[in-house]
Amino acid sequence: MNVRSATFYGTLTAISLPFFLLYILGTLHYVTVHEENTCNMTFMFEYSQYVRITLNKKVENQFPKFSLYSYAEGFVTERHRRMHFSGIPVLFVPGNAGSFKQVRSLASVALRISINEWTPYHFDFFTVDLAEDYSALYGGVLMEKTLYISHCIQRILAIYNGKIKNIIIIGHSMGGIVAKGSVLLTDNSHPGQVNMLITLAAPHVPLLMIDGTLDEYYRNLKNVSHRLKESGTTIISISGGSKDMLVTASQAIDPIADINIVTTNIANVWTSVDHLCILWCKQLMMSIVRALFDCVDSTKPPAQIIADSEERLKVMSYHLLRSSMGKKYSNFKATVELYGGVWIENIRRQYVWSAKKYMADKSRNHEVYLMIRILNPWNRLTIETFSLDSSEWLFTCSAFSVEGNSRICKWGWNLTNFTRSSPDILRHRKRKVVDLNLNEINRPSVTHVVIRVPRRSLQQNAIIHVDSYSNNQRNIQLNEKIPFLGRFFGLSKFDPIKFHRGNVRYYVAIPNILDSVSIKLEDIECEDDFTDIHHAMIELLEPWNPDIGQFKFFTDRDNGPKVMRLQTAHKMSNVTPILRMTLDPMCSYTFDIQRSGLIERVLCLVRDRWPILYTVIVSLLILAIGIRVDHGQKGVKITTVTMIFGVYLGIGLEMAVAWTVLFVLTTATCVAVILFGSVAHSVAIRFLARTITFSMTWSDWILGGLNQLPLVTTVLLLSLIPATCGALAMLISVFLYFLKLTNMYEDYLEQLFMASLRHFNILPRSKSGSNDQNNSSSAKEQIINQLVLFLTWCFAALPAIPSVLIWAKNFRYEKRLTSENPVLLTCWVVMTTCGTLGILRIPSSLDGIRSRTLATILYCLSLFILSTTNSENSTYYQQWMAPFIAVAIAIVTIDSIVPRNY
Numbered sequence: 053m054n055v056r057s058a059t060f061y062g063t064l065t066a067i068s069l070p071f072f073l074l075y076i077l078g079t080l081h082y083v084t085v086h087e088e089n090t091c092n093m094t095f096m097f098e099y100s101q102y103v104r105i106t107l108n109k110k111v112e113n114q115f116p117k118f119s120l121y122s123y124a125e126g127f128v129t130e131r132h133r134r135m136h137f138s139g140i141p142v143l144f145v146p147g148n149a150g151s152f153k154q155v156r157s158l159a160s161v162a163l164r165i166s167i168n169e170w171t172p173y174h175f176d177f178f179t180v181d182l183a184e185d186y187s188a189l190y191g192g193v194l195m196e197k198t199l200y201i202s203h204c205i206q207r208i209l210a211i212y213n214g215k216i217k218n219i220i221i222i223g224h225s226m227g228g229i230v231a232k233g234s235v236l237l238t239d240n241s242h243p244g245q246v247n248m249l250i251t252l253a254a255p256h257v258p259l260l261m262i263d264g265t266l267d268e269y270y271r272n273l274k275n276v277s278h279r280l281k282e283s284g285t286t287i288i289s290i291s292g293g294s295k296d297m298l299v300t301a302s303q304a305i306d307p308i309a310d311i312n313i314v315t316t317n318i319a320n321v322w323t324s325v326d327h328l329c330i331l332w333c334k335q336l337m338m339s340i341v342r343a344l345f346d347c348v349d350s351t352k353p354p355a356q357i358i359a360d361s362e363e364r365l366k367v368m369s370y371h372l373l374r375s376s377m378g379k380k381y382s383n384f385k386a387t388v389e390l391y392g393g394v395w396i397e398n399i400r401r402q403y404v405w406s407a408k409k410y411m412a413d414k415s416r417n418h419e420v421y422l423m424i425r426i427l428n429p430w431n432r433l434t435i436e437t438f439s440l441d442s443s444e445w446l447f448t449c450s451a452f453s454v455e456g457n458s459r460i461c462k463w464g465w466n467l468t469n470f471t472r473s474s475p476d477i478l479r480h481r482k483r484k485v486v487d488l489n490l491n492e493i494n495r496p497s498v499t500h501v502v503i504r505v506p507r508r509s510l511q512q513n514a515i516i517h518v519d520s521y522s523n524n525q526r527n528i529q530l531n532e533k534i535p536f537l538g539r540f541f542g543l544s545k546f547d548p549i550k551f552h553r554g555n556v557r558y559y560v561a562i563p564n565i566l567d568s569v570s571i572k573l574e575d576i577e578c579e580d581d582f583t584d585i586h587h588a589m590i591e592l593l594e595p596w597n598p599d600i601g602q603f604k605f606f607t608d609r610d611n612g613p614k615v616m617r618l619q620t621a622h623k624m625s626n627v628t629p630i631l632r633m634t635l636d637p638m639c640s641y642t643f644d645i646q647r648s649g650l651i652e653r654v655l656c657l658v659r660d661r662w663p664i665l666y667t668v669i670v671s672l673l674i675l676a677i678g679i680r681v682d683h684g685q686k687g688v689k690i691t692t693v694t695m696i697f698g699v700y701l702g703i704g705l706e707m708a709v710a711w712t713v714l715f716v717l718t719t720a721t722c723v724a725v726i727l728f729g730s731v732a733h734s735v736a737i738r739f740l741a742r743t744i745t746f747s748m749t750w751s752d753w754i755l756g757g758l759n760q761l762p763l764v765t766t767v768l769l770l771s772l773i774p775a776t777c778g779a780l781a782m783l784i785s786v787f788l789y790f791l792k793l794t795n796m797y798e799d800y801l802e803q804l805f806m807a808s809l810r811h812f813n814i815l816p817r818s819k820s821g822s823n824d825q826n827n828s829s830s831a832k833e834q835i836i837n838q839l840v841l842f843l844t845w846c847f848a849a850l851p852a853i854p855s856v857l858i859w860a861k862n863f864r865y866e867k868r869l870t871s872e873n874p875v876l877l878t879c880w881v882v883m884t885t886c887g888t889l890g891i892l893r894i895p896s897s898l899d900g901i902r903s904r905t906l907a908t909i910l911y912c913l914s915l916f917i918l919s920t921t922n923s924e925n926s927t928y929y930q931q932w933m934a935p936f937i938a939v940a941i942a943i944v945t946i947d948s949i950v951p952r953n954y
């Protein structure tokens with residue numbers, strides 16, 4: 053490498069280092085900064101028991117590592133042991149490396165509700181032990197699990213002797229994907245047997261796909277998913293939100309689901325949960341279980357889940373989205389008689405009604421009807437209530453009757469199903485919100501919207517905010533100011549927004565912000581009134597994520613900005629997120645809404661795009677091999693072109709980070725070779741001694757022989773593949789490559805030492821003494837070449853790690869990993885052979901057109917790999933990184949074999 057090239061790469065590394073540090077800060081911020089966990093822990097009243105349920109002998113022999121259990125507590129255990137089940141079956145499928153015992157939170161909550169509320173029916177919970185393996189990255193065992201779960205479904209239904217013909221399945225993480233596959237991808241089970249499928253933090257859109265078998269499984273599932281909808285199965289997908297760092301909310305969106313929702317938006321939960329907390333969060337478990345209880349039809353024995361899929365969806369929507377009429381869902385009456393009480397009509401468009409003020413006169417103790425007149429041009433109505441304890445409280449009516457001095461309604465159309473429960477900063481008040489489009493609910497002769505306030509709500513000091521407005525008055529577009537070169541650097545500024553007293557609802561569009569938005573309450577001025585605290589709630593609505601959102605509270609005691617992170621918006625510049633603002637009408641506000649700080653924006657890139665790093669690093673490694681083949685002739689130019697191309701693709705940050713990662717890994721490898729080469733050699737000797745029960749001396753001799761006889765090493769490694777798995781041979785080849793580097797380094801030190809002795813005339817100069825310096829330089833170049841190849845080997849071996857873990861986990865059941873991806877297996881064979889046989893060499897000198905042709909092929913391959921990051925389905929190409937590396941290595945190996953004319 054000449055001085056010009058060294059200066060260029062040093063400068064490139066120096067420029068990339070700040071971006072790498074910024075990426076690290078964003079990553080640390082992502083894994084450490086989260087909102088407070090407000091979930092309560094579920095608990096069992098009695099000791100949990102898991103009763104093993106055997107399948108037929110053929111299935112047990114086919115799947116010896118899997119098991120089916122039923123969950124029981126206390127007196128229920130003995131009934132389960134006698135195979136006496138009289139409830140509604142629910143099958144829980146754990147996720148990747150998950151335990152079958154994770155069902156206990158859900159099952160215990162259901163058991164407690166059944167006992168405490170004396171329900172005439174109950175649920176029987178079943179769970180499967182899927183060996184706690186690592187199928188999230190390795191799809192080879194997914195089909196095994198899928199087939200086993202389909203057999204479990206048939207076995208569970210057989211227990212009920214035909215009395216129960218349907219089952220509910222709840223799957224966590226990859227368990228949700230396998231659960232869906234069990235009713236779609238096998239011949240044993242049919243979609244119609246599953247009337248409800250609930251997935252918890254399931255990756256319906258994989259973020260990392262380094263194994264082709266995983267891609268094949270997802271593709272097959274996608275092709276037949278329509279059968280699940282056609283069968284009438286109710287599909288619910290629940291994600292944990294910002295605290296779940298393993299499966300983001302955007303990944304958890306199921307295209308065929310009836311409801312996609314994040315726990316932040318689930319009524320009575322209203323908090324983000326992490327990947328495991330979603331299984332024990334009491335508020336969430338209560339919402340799911342109560343929804344299941346309300347989905348039961350007990351009119352005819354035995355009790356079963358409602359057959360009508362539309363009715364089931366109404367129940368699930370109520371409990372997960374609204375929950376505005378109490379703990380239990382009930383079919384509200386379309387029309388309701390309105391009689392008695394005091395009728396009050398306030399002609400103002402915005403006002404606050406307080407039961408505390410109304411009850412100042414102690415004689416007032418009658419039910420109250422608040423009348424809101426429907427008039428043009430006000431076509432929108434927002435009503436916010438606190439402590440209004442009534443299952444049916446909102447109506448439209450025709451006020452043509454007269455009672456005393458007031459117009460009244462005898463009956464009204466029920467609008468309560470439009471309302472939803474909403475989080476309240478004080479927690480103890482029941483807060484409900486409704487947004488009405490008056491054009492849609494306006495019937496002939498309808499004159500008013502009516503709010504019914506029962507007497508118990510008067511005693512609880514109910515508060516009602518009424519806001520009538522025209523739609524275009526409350527839709528605000530931020531006034532964007534872009535400084536010089538701001539568009540290029542993604543910088544923009546918005547003017548603060550003033551919100552006037554009396555208004556409750558606003559919608560603020562935030563253009564050109566697709567990662568993270570910072571909202572700061574600059575000023576708040578409130579009138580003294582009857583509330584303990586003045587607050588505003590802001591919700592983030594993302595058009596690309598249906599039923600998914602976030603919210604933040606701002607109070608008059610607020611002391612800083614709050615950040616709302618968009619779930620994902622990569623390559624979605626044509627959509628605009630919206631902030632839905634619910635304000636206290638007694639206050640005026642000034643909000644400063646801006647793009648978040650640099651760390652927050654990098655955090656979003658880390659969360660949504662970290663797998664791109666693997667692809668970029670592979671691209672740079674193949675680029676580096678091409679530069680070494682071409683001996684740096686066009687290294688500076690092609691590296692510059694590659695970096696510019698990466699910036700053009702929108703992955704400039706990832707390019708800088710990948711370059712720095714390779715620099716750090718190169719330095720770490722050099723340090724490891726220098727400091728731990730002897731340790732690695734010692735480990736290899738001990739491993740051989742234990743494996744073949746020889747002494748340490750014999751093992752050292754054998755290891756030395758293997759280094760001298762690469763053909764023997766290759767044969768031994770290749771013989772491991774049919775006995776174990778190709779991935780194991782690949783990982784061993786990486787270790788052997790490291791030993792090769794240590795030997796080369798020792799030889800290099802020896803050459804330097806001998807050259808120095810000859811320089812000081814301590815040893816006589818050899819006939820080729822004038823070439824000592826050239827030999828030392830050549831050895832140094834060879835070490836650099838092998839260092840580049842070693843790093844390439846390491847990243848090519850990453851997909852082998854899940855395979856080896858699966859093989860080791862199931863070694864007692866089968867010695868050979870039969871489900872290994874054939875494409876990756878071919879890669880392992882090629883790379884193991886090329887790496888250990890000693891035939892892979894980067895040419896020691898430039899050989900004209902041949903070297904340039906080979907380098908050009910590698911350059912083109914590198915750029916093609918980089919271009920895959922900008923494809924619509926970039927995840928799909930991750931599985932081809934190891935094959936791309938294998939192709940590059942094979943090309944260089946063939947070039948090494950063919951004689952050169954120097």
